[in-house]
Amino acid sequence: MSVARFWRKIPQRYNLIGTKCDNCGRYFFPPRTFCPVCRRNGRILEHQFKGTGKVVTYTVIRAASEQFEHFTPYVLAIIQLDEGPRLTAQVACPPDKAEIGMRVKKVFRRIGTDGSSGVIHYGTKFVPE
């Protein structure tokens, strides 16, 4: 990942900053700048998600891409935030502890690094609540 691409997404990655439509009450993560339901009547506001939710489904990664190969096995899950939106994130727990429906909360962790001398990508993972 380029330094610029990581840097642009820092608000989302660190603090789960998304958006909310003040007209219909829908929440969006990643942030949308336009409400697909209210269209021109939508009023988009910034929203920081609480960072709590539940596991909708998950998989255990045992053969990872090069950047993550030393972290296997790890749990990758689709998480439904309490406000509604779903996102894909790691759950930092042993694979045999992961369960569908499990309550999770956000934690601040290293997501990856650009080699030993490149930028460190920090961001949000989840742990059982």
Added chain:
Amino acid sequence: MVERAGIMTYGAYIPKFRIKIAEIARVWGANAEDIIGGLGVFEKSVPDLDEDTATIAVEAARHALSRRYLEPSEIGAVYVGSESHPYAVKPTACTVGEAIGATPEMTAADYEFACKAGTAGIQTCMGLVMSNIVRYGIAIGSDVAQGAPGDALEYTAAAGGAAFVIGREDPIALIRDTCSFTTDTPDFWRRNGEEYPRHGGRFTGEPGYFRHIQGAALMMLERTGTTAKDYDYAVFHQPNAKFPRRIAQMLGFSKEQIEPGLVVPYLGNTYSGSSMIGLAATLDIAKPKDRIFVASFGSGAGSDAFDIEVTDAIESGVFKRDAAPKVRDLLKDPVYLDYALYARHKGKIVMQG
């Protein structure tokens, strides 16, 4: 009279992994009983594969802010003290500032003073707050402590941190006074580019730890016209369990006074986090009017002493002590690692490039 600064809120963080000291001794063919008996430490914390000084600092700061609502944009200063900043150049404090929503109108810097960089951050925040330059400042001591394989430090070098928000408006604890004792003493160091620190062995005790803490502590007792008996609790830097017990005795503090803050036996030495986690553990059980004596120690060498008095605010509606885990909760339910997994977690295994 200058209006005093105080602690607005605080938080700690300790990774959930541990390694028993006996397991480290087994690998190096050392006598576990001798080592455990000598240090008074039974196990130490180990970071997860994706945890480092910055992630620990962020978690500690977020725990602090979950106990008390403070407008993040009013945090005008962030200082992170550590011996293990993830970058040689690029401040951990900026990552913390961003992750707690304090950026961009703030000053920030990383501190290094062996194990007392975090308490130096508290002093800096006090100065900024008392001179009205910032409303709140946050000082953090955080480390994933380094100890070379087989070295004496490896038996205690642990991971953890604590964050203290300093301000003037209705603090949960007033910092009545602070003073420091500092000299150029090469008792412990890590040269630039080196992976592990080196130390003067037994030389670290008398001319380092004991001289400096005694220097700062006696100065504080004299300045405040107090004796050990005037305090309810005392917290000292805890590289092992023996040193803080001995310095407490030398200064006239009892076992009961240091007990709540003596977390090293089941945590290890979290370097910059050490005395600050001890203070956090003491604030976890403190009541209004309790007086706490604190003296940190950083090799190189220096000690910062603090005279702290807990206020009624700690039990008021503005502060929710139970909204974040207490230090004793963070020490509960650990996951034990053997030496091989510990080496992997600490990045001690040399990988193919």
